[in-house]
Amino acid sequence: MRAHLWPCLPLLFFASSGWSQSTIPPVIPLGIRSPYFNIWANSANAGHTWPNFWTTSILGWQGLIRVDNQVYQWLGQSGLNPPVANLSNTQLTPTQTIVTMQAGPMDLIVTFLSPIEPSDPVRQSIPFSYVSLDINARDGLSHNVQVYSDISAEWVTPNTDDIVTYSSNPTGSSFYHQIQLQSNQSLTETGNRARDLTAIIAMQTNPNLSHRIANDTECRSQFASDGRVDGTPPSNAVKMGNPFPVFSLAQDLGNITQTSSPVVWAIGGIRNPAIAYTTPSGKGQQRSPYYVTSYSDMSAVVDAVVLDFSDAKSRANTLDTQILGSASNISSTYSNLVSLAARQAMGGTELTIGMGSDGKWNTSDVKMFMKDVGISQRVNPVEQIYAAFPFFLYINPDYAGQLLAPLLELQDSPQYNQPYAARDLGPNYPSGTGDFAFHSQGYEYSGDMLIMALAHARYSGDGTLINQHYTLLKSWADYLVSYNVTPPDAITIDQVKQSNTTNLAIKGIIAIKAMSEISKALQQSSDATRYANLASAFADTWNVVASGGDHLTSSYGSGSTSSSSSSWALMYNLYADRLLQTGVVSDQIYSSQTQWYKTQLASANNQFGLPLDSGTNANLVNAGWTLFTAATATDNAVRDSLIASVWSHALADKNPLSLTYKVNSTDSLPTPGISSPGAGAIFAPLALSLTAKDIKVNPTSAGANGTTSGGTSIVGPVVGAVVGGLVLVVVVALGVLLWRRRKRRQQAAYYDKNYHVEAQPFGTSGNVVSYTDLTLTGLPLRSDPEGITLIQSSAPQNTTVYNPTLNPQDQSHPPGLSSKAREAMMGARFTTNPNPSGSVPSAPSTSAYSSSGPGSSRDAPTEVGSPDTNLSQSDVQGLRMEVENLRRVMQEIQADRVEAPPSYAD
Numbered sequence: 077m078r079a080h081l082w083p084c085l086p087l088l089f090f091a092s093s094g095w096s097q098s099t100i101p102p103v104i105p106l107g108i109r110s111p112y113f114n115i116w117a118n119s120a121n122a123g124h125t126w127p128n129f130w131t132t133s134i135l136g137w138q139g140l141i142r143v144d145n146q147v148y149q150w151l152g153q154s155g156l157n158p159p160v161a162n163l164s165n166t167q168l169t170p171t172q173t174i175v176t177m178q179a180g181p182m183d184l185i186v187t188f189l190s191p192i193e194p195s196d197p198v199r200q201s202i203p204f205s206y207v208s209l210d211i212n213a214r215d216g217l218s219h220n221v222q223v224y225s226d227i228s229a230e231w232v233t234p235n236t237d238d239i240v241t242y243s244s245n246p247t248g249s250s251f252y253h254q255i256q257l258q259s260n261q262s263l264t265e266t267g268n269r270a271r272d273l274t275a276i277i278a279m280q281t282n283p284n285l286s287h288r289i290a291n292d293t294e295c296r297s298q299f300a301s302d303g304r305v306d307g308t309p310p311s312n313a314v315k316m317g318n319p320f321p322v323f324s325l326a327q328d329l330g331n332i333t334q335t336s337s338p339v340v341w342a343i344g345g346i347r348n349p350a351i352a353y354t355t356p357s358g359k360g361q362q363r364s365p366y367y368v369t370s371y372s373d374m375s376a377v378v379d380a381v382v383l384d385f386s387d388a389k390s391r392a393n394t395l396d397t398q399i400l401g402s403a404s405n406i407s408s409t410y411s412n413l414v415s416l417a418a419r420q421a422m423g424g425t426e427l428t429i430g431m432g433s434d435g436k437w438n439t440s441d442v443k444m445f446m447k448d449v450g451i452s453q454r455v456n457p458v459e460q461i462y463a464a465f466p467f468f469l470y471i472n473p474d475y476a477g478q479l480l481a482p483l484l485e486l487q488d489s490p491q492y493n494q495p496y497a498a499r500d501l502g503p504n505y506p507s508g509t510g511d512f513a514f515h516s517q518g519y520e521y522s523g524d525m526l527i528m529a530l531a532h533a534r535y536s537g538d539g540t541l542i543n544q545h546y547t548l549l550k551s552w553a554d555y556l557v558s559y560n561v562t563p564p565d566a567i568t569i570d571q572v573k574q575s576n577t578t579n580l581a582i583k584g585i586i587a588i589k590a591m592s593e594i595s596k597a598l599q600q601s602s603d604a605t606r607y608a609n610l611a612s613a614f615a616d617t618w619n620v621v622a623s624g625g626d627h628l629t630s631s632y633g634s635g636s637t638s639s640s641s642s643s644w645a646l647m648y649n650l651y652a653d654r655l656l657q658t659g660v661v662s663d664q665i666y667s668s669q670t671q672w673y674k675t676q677l678a679s680a681n682n683q684f685g686l687p688l689d690s691g692t693n694a695n696l697v698n699a700g701w702t703l704f705t706a707a708t709a710t711d712n713a714v715r716d717s718l719i720a721s722v723w724s725h726a727l728a729d730k731n732p733l734s735l736t737y738k739v740n741s742t743d744s745l746p747t748p749g750i751s752s753p754g755a756g757a758i759f760a761p762l763a764l765s766l767t768a769k770d771i772k773v774n775p776t777s778a779g780a781n782g783t784t785s786g787g788t789s790i791v792g793p794v795v796g797a798v799v800g801g802l803v804l805v806v807v808v809a810l811g812v813l814l815w816r817r818r819k820r821r822q823q824a825a826y827y828d829k830n831y832h833v834e835a836q837p838f839g840t841s842g843n844v845v846s847y848t849d850l851t852l853t854g855l856p857l858r859s860d861p862e863g864i865t866l867i868q869s870s871a872p873q874n875t876t877v878y879n880p881t882l883n884p885q886d887q888s889h890p891p892g893l894s895s896k897a898r899e900a901m902m903g904a905r906f907t908t909n910p911n912p913s914g915s916v917p918s919a920p921s922t923s924a925y926s927s928s929g930p931g932s933s934r935d936a937p938t939e940v941g942s943p944d945t946n947l948s949q950s951d952v953q954g955l956r957m958e959v960e961n962l963r964r965v966m967q968e969i970q971a972d973r974v975e976a977p978p979s980y981a982d
């Protein structure tokens with residue numbers, strides 16, 4: 077009797093992967109769709125434990141089955157202490173966690189599905205997961221079965237004293253409970269938890285469905301005794317905890333031997349608006365999740381989700397098959413890793429749409445936002461996007477472009493005046509209002525942006541972004557060129573502080589070659605030639621100065637003295653050369669590095685693989701950079717042991733997949749990147765098999781030839797010397813005006829540059845956090861200061877991002893910058909950290925970032941010692957830059973006329 081088709085697809089399909097309980101990480105994904113819908117189980121047996129948010133907060137989520145009047149638990153940890161279903165097997169796929177269990181006479185397959193929707197932005201932007209049950213009698217006999225699930229108000233707040241409101245809603249096709257905070261606060265998070273989440277539990281309408289809202293004991297014991305739940309709900313505002321109200325949905329399946337189709341609950345965490353953004357003209361904008369283009373109210377969204385289950389499941393199976401099919405060409409260990417990483421990478425983001433001035437959704441204004449989950453609250457952290465880029469290129473390069481779009485757009489606006497790329501869109505997710513501050517990692521971030529801009533264009537075939545932002549990208553390339561292969565004495569994102577860092581230098585050189593390819597794609601042939609020549613000359617120099625004989629040294633010349641003191645590092649930035657096929661790095665380098673890693677793997681004998689370098693980070697592993705490095709290995713054995721080292725840590729990790737850890741211990745680091753979307757780096761080897769496309773540019777779209785993205789101000793492509801001279805005069809005059817105006821605004825809100833918010837890793841005590849005197853500043857904080865750990869920038873750094881502690885003497889400047897640019901940067905620095913003692917300056921009530929320094933500092937860097945001797949060409953280029961500056965100044969003045977503190981009214 078049991079011989080036939082059940083158990084259905086997932087087991088049959090994945091049986092070959094050979095998963096068993098012992099090879100499952102101790103923390104497994106259950107539902108991950110956004111930074112605020114990010115739920116994990118602390119055990120391969122979800123039936124033994126309450127699920128957690130990625131931090132330590134418990135999210136009450138109960139699953140029960142009643143077979144012939146006996147209740148068993150398949151999810152959660154009820155106080156009723158029912159027998160827990162026996163775990164047979166747990167499997168992970170990129171979109172699903174499949175738990176096979178036994179509850180008395182019945183076999184259960186519990187599937188937690190978090191869709192990743194590569195080709196459907198509407199569905200991608202609906203933060204719902206499914207949990208489904210397939211049931212089959214082991215004895216082939218008929219049994220009387222009821223099933224039950226509930227969620228608690230812990231889904232919307234970690235504080236037991238908070239009051240929640242709720243409603244229960246029958247629609248045409250489904251029934252759902254929705255819960256939100258009574259004192260909900262739009263676009264605000266506390267301790268990584270959104271204060272504006274609406275939690276949903278839904279089921280398809282059917283005659284045997286029962287539902288109840290009551291305290292946990294009441295609901296669950298009623299189900300255990302009656303096999304159904306009903307009763308009048310309490311008044312519609314209740315305290316979150318003690319007792320805990322739960323929102324339950326049960327279904328009576330009658331006498332069955334097996335389910336013909338799975339029983340499904342849809343669980344969601346909705347926020348609308350999703351993001352506060354500042355448009356290039358400086359206006360505050362509230363952006364909505366993309367699905368608003370298709371559904372106007374909550375019940376329409378819920379119905380769409382509930383009715384879509386079987387299609388969603390088959391799309392998910394198709395995607396899983398595709399990903400695992402490619403990954404298994406590398407190894408089964410690699411398949412395991414991508415299965416753990418995919419939901420985490422996608423779930424660190426939100427896909428949004430903006431409203432046009434006509435009050436309609438603007439479908440050409442689609443932007444994706446990423447939270448620096450597990451590390452900080454930063455918005456679109458460039459180094460994490462760089463890490464995750466292989467995943468997004470693989471899943472859908474359009475999403476990769478939608479992550480870059482807001483960064484490029486804001487830095488191409490008059491608000492941005494740094495000569496290099498910004499680190500992010502601001503420190504306080506979900507407030508992506510821009511980060512216009514001075515910082516000392518311009519070389520690294522400019523390199524990241526150029527590499528990603530080309531990668532997006534190559535793999536999507538869409539040249540719109542590189543065309544729209546051509547001048548901006550070129551200014552970053554020129555900034556890199558100005559360093560002439562000697563990257564600054566600045567802390568890298570891995571906290572290495574040394575000059576001439578080999579791995580950082582090659583990122584810049586690859587990025588300059590990427591600029592050449594961007595120019596080529598836009599038929600800017602003289603630029604293309606110029607950057608190609610520069611990159612090639614720089615690479616020749618780099619090959620000499622970075623060589624330590626049989627390997628590359630960590631910084632130039634640091635390994636040449638004796639072989640025993642020879643320094644080294646994971647040269648993970650070589651990956652960009654492979655990804656973009658820039659040809660900057662020779663085959664010989666790849667093979668000698670691979671050989672070197674092989675020797676290190678064998679001799680170091682570390683538990684969790686290779687550290688980042690032989691110096692500062694000799695004890696620190698980065699899982700993402702390890703995978704970048706693995707992807708560049710010329711020897712599959714080396715590739716596979718690097719991959720295996722990351723998996724061995726995942727199997728020991730007591731947190732959701734962490735990005736950084738120690739080589740020999742599972743001790744928690746302060747900010748390990750728990751549940752970080754940077755886990756998308758694990759797709760690095762897969763992204764190398766993508767096919768590049770011809771880059772197409774819409775001929776009517778403005779861009780490389782001098783027009784701007786907004787079409788607001790058009791500067792002709794040919795600038796004569798006379799015009800250039802006039803322009804210079806005007807620039808100076810306007811510069812003075814601007815400088816005066818900025819002077820007045822310079823006391824503006826710098827608090828957020830001096831503070832950043834630290835994520836709370838697992839294992840710290842819940843949401844207990846320090847309180848600071850931020851409320852004294854009178855600033856319109858977008859988040860509740862309570863519940864957030866604020867770290868003064870002057871405190872010892874324990875994140876991988878900001879390093880504002882550098883004193884003026886430590887700040888290096890690009891050798892080629894004009895004195896004006898230099899002054900601008902110095903001015904910016906001093907105003908950025910006006911009060912090193914840590915007290916926060918009083919400030920006008922604007923939440924906008926101030927511009928920094930007089931005039932535009934994006935002057936044309938001259939090329940010191942550059943091999944490019946075509947003087948007339950760089951003269952022309954200098955003039956172009958000045959014209960560009962003028963354009964910015966004029967736009968700024970235009971914007972200034974209407975400038976007001978950003979407002980976030982609907």
Ligand SMILES: *[C@@H]1O[C@H](CO)[C@@H](O)[C@H](O)[C@H]1NC(C)=O
Pocket residue numbers: 148159160161162178179180181
């Ligand atoms: C789990 O397995 C044990 C041993 O076979 C059995 O005694 C017990 O009843 C099972 N529990 C459930 C919930 O099925």
Ligand SMILES: *[C@@H]1O[C@H](CO)[C@@H](O)[C@H](O)[C@H]1NC(C)=O
Pocket residue numbers: 241256257258260261262263272273348349
């Ligand atoms: C706050 O909750 C109320 C219902 O109590 C809802 O109408 C409103 O839209 C919510 N606001 C936000 C920002 O979620």
Ligand SMILES: *[C@@H]1O[C@H](CO)[C@@H](O)[C@H](O)[C@H]1NC(C)=O
Pocket residue numbers: 290291293294318319
């Ligand atoms: C739970 O609800 C039931 C029924 O409304 C009530 O009798 C019981 O006292 C409640 N339990 C607690 C701990 O409040």
Ligand SMILES: *[C@@H]1O[C@H](CO)[C@@H](O)[C@H](O)[C@H]1NC(C)=O
Pocket residue numbers: 282283284328329330331
């Ligand atoms: C509803 O319950 C009845 C009685 O328990 C059962 O016979 C029937 O199959 C159930 N229908 C569904 C759709 O589960």
Ligand SMILES: *[C@@H]1O[C@H](CO)[C@@H](O)[C@H](O)[C@H]1NC(C)=O
Pocket residue numbers: 220330331
């Ligand atoms: C289910 O089976 C039991 C035992 O055979 C029987 O008493 C009961 O009436 C059946 N229920 C339904 C709805 O068929």
Ligand SMILES: *[C@@H]1O[C@H](CO)[C@@H](O)[C@H](O)[C@H]1NC(C)=O
Pocket residue numbers: 562575576621632
């Ligand atoms: C960086 O490298 C260049 C080229 O090798 C060298 O001239 C320079 O002195 C180095 N800088 C430092 C601080 O070591």
Ligand SMILES: *[C@@H]1O[C@H](CO)[C@@H](O)[C@H](O)[C@H]1NC(C)=O
Pocket residue numbers: 543598599600773779780781
């Ligand atoms: C820019 O101008 C050049 C020279 O006029 C032309 O060949 C090229 O096609 C133009 N590029 C774009 C993207 O319009």
Ligand SMILES: *[C@@H]1O[C@H](CO)[C@@H](O)[C@H](O)[C@H]1NC(C)=O
Pocket residue numbers: 680681682683694695739740
């Ligand atoms: C890690 O442990 C191994 C084995 O005990 C040891 O050989 C190695 O030196 C350790 N690595 C570090 C960085 O301490």
